[in-house]
Amino acid sequence: MDEKQGLLKEMKFIFKHNAASYMMYFALVVIMLVFQIWTKGAFFTAQNISNLFNQAAYVAVLAIGMTLILILKHIDLSCGYVAGLSGAVAAILMEKAGVNVWLSMFIVILMALAIGFYQGFLVTKMGIPAFITTLAGMFIFRGLLSRSLAKTGTIIVTDETFKAMCQGYIPDFPGNSRVHIVTMLLAVIGVGVYIFFRVRNRRNRQKYNFYVPSLPIFIGEVAAVAAGILLASWMLAINKGLPISLIIVGVILAAYAFMLSKTKLGRHIYGIGGNDQAAELSGVDVKKVTMFAFCSMSVLAAVAGFMYTSRLSSATPTAGLAFEMDAIASSYIGGTAVSGGVGKVTNAIIGTFVIMSLTNGMNLLMIDISYQYIVKGIIFIIAVAFDVKSRKK
Amino acid sequence: MSEEYILEMRNITKEFPGVKALNNVNFKVKKGEIHCLVGENGAGKSTLMKVLSGVWKYGTYTGDIVYNGEVQQFKSIADSEAKGIAIIYQELALFPELRIYENIFFGHEIMKGQTIDWNETIVQSREYLKKVRLDVDPSFKIKSLNTGKQQLVEIAKALSKNCSLLIFDEPTSSLNEDDSENLLNIMRELKEQGITCIMISHKLREVTAIADTITVLRDGSTICSLDAKTDDISEANIIKNMVGRTIDDIYPKRLDKNIGSVMFEVRNLCAEDRATGREILKNVSFNVRAGEIVGLQGLMGAGRTECALAVFGNPYKYRITSGDVWLDGEQVNFKNPKQAIKKGLAYVSEDRKGNGLVLIQNVKYNITLANLDEVINGVVIDDNKEIGVANKFKEDINIKTPTINQKVVNLSGGNQQKVQIAKWLFSHPKVLILDEPTRGIDVGAKFEIYSIMNDLVKQGMSIIMISSELPEVLGMSDRLYVMSEGQITGELDIEEATEEKVMKMAINA
Numbered sequence: 004m005d006e007k008q009g010l011l012k013e014m015k016f017i018f019k020h021n022a023a024s025y026m027m028y029f030a031l032v033v034i035m036l037v038f039q040i041w042t043k044g045a046f047f048t049a050q051n052i053s054n055l056f057n058q059a060a061y062v063a064v065l066a067i068g069m070t071l072i073l074i075l076k077h078i079d080l081s082c083g084y085v086a087g088l089s090g091a092v093a094a095i096l097m098e099k100a101g102v103n104v105w106l107s108m109f110i111v112i113l114m115a116l117a118i119g120f121y122q123g124f125l126v127t128k129m130g131i132p133a134f135i136t137t138l139a140g141m142f143i144f145r146g147l148l149s150r151s152l153a154k155t156g157t158i159i160v161t162d163e164t165f166k167a168m169c170q171g172y173i174p175d176f177p178g179n180s181r182v183h184i185v186t187m188l189l190a191v192i193g194v195g196v197y198i199f200f201r202v203r204n205r206r207n208r209q210k211y212n213f214y215v216p217s218l219p220i221f222i223g224e225v226a227a228v229a230a231g232i233l234l235a236s237w238m239l240a241i242n243k244g245l246p247i248s249l250i251i252v253g254v255i256l257a258a259y260a261f262m263l264s265k266t267k268l269g270r271h272i273y274g275i276g277g278n279d280q281a282a283e284l285s286g287v288d289v290k291k292v293t294m295f296a297f298c299s300m301s302v303l304a305a306v307a308g309f310m311y312t313s314r315l316s317s318a319t320p321t322a323g324l325a326f327e328m329d330a331i332a333s334s335y336i337g338g339t340a341v342s343g344g345v346g347k348v349t350n351a352i353i354g355t356f357v358i359m360s361l362t363n364g365m366n367l368l369m370i371d372i373s374y375q376y377i378v379k380g381i382i383f384i385i386a387v388a389f390d391v392k393s394r395k396k
Numbered sequence: 397m398s399e400e401y402i403l404e405m406r407n408i409t410k411e412f413p414g415v416k417a418l419n420n421v422n423f424k425v426k427k428g429e430i431h432c433l434v435g436e437n438g439a440g441k442s443t444l445m446k447v448l449s450g451v452w453k454y455g456t457y458t459g460d461i462v463y464n465g466e467v468q469q470f471k472s473i474a475d476s477e478a479k480g481i482a483i484i485y486q487e488l489a490l491f492p493e494l495r496i497y498e499n500i501f502f503g504h505e506i507m508k509g510q511t512i513d514w515n516e517t518i519v520q521s522r523e524y525l526k527k528v529r530l531d532v533d534p535s536f537k538i539k540s541l542n543t544g545k546q547q548l549v550e551i552a553k554a555l556s557k558n559c560s561l562l563i564f565d566e567p568t569s570s571l572n573e574d575d576s577e578n579l580l581n582i583m584r585e586l587k588e589q590g591i592t593c594i595m596i597s598h599k600l601r602e603v604t605a606i607a608d609t610i611t612v613l614r615d616g617s618t619i620c621s622l623d624a625k626t627d628d629i630s631e632a633n634i635i636k637n638m639v640g641r642t643i644d645d646i647y648p649k650r651l652d653k654n655i656g657s658v659m660f661e662v663r664n665l666c667a668e669d670r671a672t673g674r675e676i677l678k679n680v681s682f683n684v685r686a687g688e689i690v691g692l693q694g695l696m697g698a699g700r701t702e703c704a705l706a707v708f709g710n711p712y713k714y715r716i717t718s719g720d721v722w723l724d725g726e727q728v729n730f731k732n733p734k735q736a737i738k739k740g741l742a743y744v745s746e747d748r749k750g751n752g753l754v755l756i757q758n759v760k761y762n763i764t765l766a767n768l769d770e771v772i773n774g775v776v777i778d779d780n781k782e783i784g785v786a787n788k789f790k791e792d793i794n795i796k797t798p799t800i801n802q803k804v805v806n807l808s809g810g811n812q813q814k815v816q817i818a819k820w821l822f823s824h825p826k827v828l829i830l831d832e833p834t835r836g837i838d839v840g841a842k843f844e845i846y847s848i849m850n851d852l853v854k855q856g857m858s859i860i861m862i863s864s865e866l867p868e869v870l871g872m873s874d875r876l877y878v879m880s881e882g883q884i885t886g887e888l889d890i891e892e893a894t895e896e897k898v899m900k901m902a903i904n905a
Contacts, residue, residue, distance in 0.1 A: 270764075280750065
C-alpha cells in the first residue's frame with residue numbers, strides 16, 4: 004500500500020516537472036488515436052504508417068536544422084525554398100545535364116553551403132536580424148526556383164538511386180516471408196542498444212548519487228519506448244520493410260543529438276542561446292558558431308529537398324511552400340524554448356510526427372487544406388502557450 | 397514651522413531580502429532650496445529617491461512621506477508625478493527617434509478634441525526650452541542632441557508637467573565641464589522660479605558650490621544634514637561623514653605574504669566605446685605582481701569595468717586605441733576573450749546574471765564552459781571527467797547545491813558567485829580579475845569568497861579586485877589604484893591608504 008502511494012507520488016512529481024515534454028507524447032498519442040477512430044482504422048495500417056514516415060522525413064530533417072537555429076534565438080524562413088531550389092537544381096543536373104546522381108547531390112550541397120555562408124554572413128558580420136535576412140532569402144530563392152523551372156516546367160526524375168531515397172526500402176533476406184525479417188532484426192538490435200544505453204546511463208547517475216527515478220518507473224518508461232519501436236517496426240515489417248528515408252533521418256538525428264549533447268560545439272550552442280554575453284566572455288566564438296548553424300540549416304534543407312523531390316519523383320515550382328512553417332512548428336512543439344537556449348533535436352522529431360500525423364490523418368479524411376492549416380495553427384499555438392507557461396514556474 | 401518644508405520623509409525603512417537598504421531615514425527638504433544628497437555607492441540614495449517617486453510603492457517600505465503637508469501613498473511614478481515630483485534619471489528616458497516637442501509632451505499630450513494639437517505643442521515646447529536655455533528648434537530629433545542637451549530636454553519635460561520638486565540623479569556624471577556648469581546655472585534659475593531641487597551627486601565640488609542643504613547618507617542611515625550658511629560644508633567634512641566608520645574584522649588575515657615579480661601590466665591604455673565613440677580610458681597604466689591582490693577603486697562609472705573588459709579582449713564593446721598589455725613577460729593585446737583565457741587571464745563579471753552565467757544551465761555546465769578542452773576525449777565530452785571536475789569544485793569552494801545538476805538560476809547569489817569563480821579557476825588563470833565579487837551577497841558568503849581569494853594568491857595567482865566598497869578594498873588589497881573619469885588618479889600602498897585619501901582621489905577633488 005505504502006509503496007503504491009510512493010509510486011503514485013513519484014509519478015505525479017515527475018509529471019509535474021516534465022509536464023511540457025510529456026504533453027508532447029500525450030498529444031501525439033491522442034492525435035493518432037483520434038484519427039484511428041475517425042478514419043475507422045485506416046490510420047494504423049501498415050501501408051499508412053510506412054507512408055507517414057516517408058511523408059515526415061523531409062520535415063524531420065528540416066526540423067533538426069531549425070532546432071539549432073531556434074536554440075540560438077534566430078530563425079530561418081528561407082529553408083523551405085532552399086529545399087525546393089535544391090531539389091530542382093538536382094533534378095536539372097541529373098535529368099537535363101546528365102550529371103551522375105552522386106555528383107549532382109554533391110554540387111547542390113555545395114550550393115546550399117554557399118547559401119548558408121551568405122545568410123550567416125549577413126546575420127553575424129553585418130548584424131542584420133535573421134528574420135529579415137531569411138525573409139529576403141525566401142523571396143530570392145522562391146524566385147530562383149521559379150526561374151530554374153520556367154522553361155521546363157515540372158521535371159520528372161527517373162534516376163532509380165535518387166528515387167530510392169524516399170520511396171525505397173532496405174532489402175530483405177531472400178525468401179518468401181510475409182514479414183520483412185531484416186527490419187525486425189534491426190528493430191530488435193535497436194531496442195537492445197537502447198536498453199543498454201539507458202541502463203548504463205542510470206548506473207552512472209547512481210554512481211554519482213544523482214536523482215534517478217525508482218526502478219518500476221524506469222522499467223515502465225524503457226518498456227514503453229521499446230514497445231513503441233517494436234510496434235512501429237512491426238507495422239513497417241508487414242508492409243515493405245524499413246524505408247531508406249527513415250535511415251537517413253536516423254543517421255542525421257543521431258549525429259546532431261550527439262553533437263549537441265557530447266561535443267564542445269553543442270555546449271557552445273546552448274551557451275549562446277542561454278546567455279550570449281556570458282558565452283562570449285567565456286571564450287566562445289559566437290559568430291563562428293552562428294555561422295555553423297546557418298550553414299548546417301541550408302545543407303539540411305538541401306537534403307530535405309532531395310527527399311521531397313525523391314518522394315514525388317519530380318521537381319516542381321511549388322516545392323518548398325510552407326516547409327519552414329512545419330519545421331518551426333515541429334521544433335517548438337518538440338519543446339524548444341521560445342526564449343532560446345533550450346531544445347533537443349530528438350524532441351523536435353516527435354514534434355514533426357505530431358505535425359505530420361495531423362497532415363496525414365486529415366488527408367486520409369480528405370479534409371480541405373484550408374482547415375488543415377487552421378488545425379495545425381491551433382495545435383502549434385497551444386503547444387507553445389503550454390511551454391511558455393510551464394517555463395514560468 | 398513645518399510649513400516651510402515641502403517634503404519630509406520620516407523614519408523610512410526599506411528592506412530587500414537579506415539587506416536593510418534604508419534604516420529609519422529622515423530627510424527634510426525646504427521649499428525652494430537646492431538640497432544635495434551625498435553618500436558612497438550603496439549608501440541608499442537611489443533607493444530613497446525610488447521610495448519618494450513611487451518606484452517602490454507605498455506598503456513596500458515603512459515610514460511616512462509628507463509632501464506639501466499631506467501624507468502621500470504613491471503607488472507608481474505616475475502618482476508622484478501627478479503631485480508634482482519628477483526624477484531626471486542618469487539614463488535618460490527619452491525617445492531618440494522622436495522630435496523634441498513630441499518628447500516633451502509624451503504622456504500628457506495637448507489635445508484639441510480627440511486629436512493632438514501639434515501647433516500648440518510646438519509653441520509651448522519653445523517656452524519650456526527657453527526656460528532651460530536650450531536654443532534649438534523643437535522639431536529636431538532627440539538623437540541629434542548631445543547628452544547635455546538631452547538632459548535639458550528632460551528638465552523641460554518635467555517642467556511641462558508643472559513639477560515643483562525635481563530630483564536629479566547624478567546629473568553631471570556624463571557631462572563635460574561646460575555642460576555641467578550650464579546645468580548648475582539652470583538649477584539656480586529654477587530655484588529663483590520657486591522650484592525645489594534634490595540632487596544626488598558624487599562630485600563634491602559641485603555639491604558645495606550649489607547646495608543650500610547637504611544630507612549625508614551612509615549604510616542606509618541619515619548621518620547629518622548640513623546647512624550651507626551655518627555649518628561646515630568643506631569637502632573634508634563631507635567626506636568624513638560619508639565614510640566615517642571603522643573597518644570591522646570581516647576580512648580574513650593573510651599571514652605569510654609572498655609577493656613576486658610583475659605578472660600583468662597595462663601601459664598607457666586608451667580605449668573608446670565602439671558604439672558611441674566616447675573615450676572611456678585615458679592613459680591607464682597599472683600592474684599586478686604574482687601573489688598580490690591589487691584593488692581597483694573608484695565610483696560607479698569611473699571606468700573600472702570598462703578597463704577590465706577592454707583588457708580582456710571584448711571586441712564588440714570597446715576599441716583599444718593605444719597602449720599595451722603585458723602578461724607574464726609577453727606582450728599580449730587580446731583581440732577576443734578566447735585568446736585572453738588561453739593565455740591565463742580570467743574575468744569574473746560584476747553582472748553574474750547578465751553576462752557571467754548561463755542561468756538556465758546547470759552548475760556542471762557553467763563550471764566547465766570556459767575550458768571544455770580539458771574534459772574532452774577527442775571530440776567527445778567525457779561525462780565522468782566533467783562530473784569529477786564539478787564535484788571537486790563543489791567540495792573545494794563549498795558551493796551549496798543539492799547536486800551539480802541543479803540549474804544555476806535556483807542557487808543563491810553567493811553560490812552563483814562561487815560557480816562563477818569555479819568556472820574561471822578551472823581555466824587555470826595566472827591573473828584573475830574579480831569585478832565586484834561580493835555585490836549582493838550575504839556576509840557569510842563574502843567571508844568565504846575573501847578566503848578563497850587569499851588561498852589563490854598564496855598559490856601565486858595575481859588578483860585584481862574591482863570594488864565599489866571601500867572597506868572591502870582596504871581590507872583585502874596589498875596595493876590599490878584609484879580611478880576617476882577613465883583615468884588612474886592615484887596609486888596607494890595599503891599601509892598609506894585611508895578611506896579619506898581614496899575617496900578624495902575617487903572624486904578627483
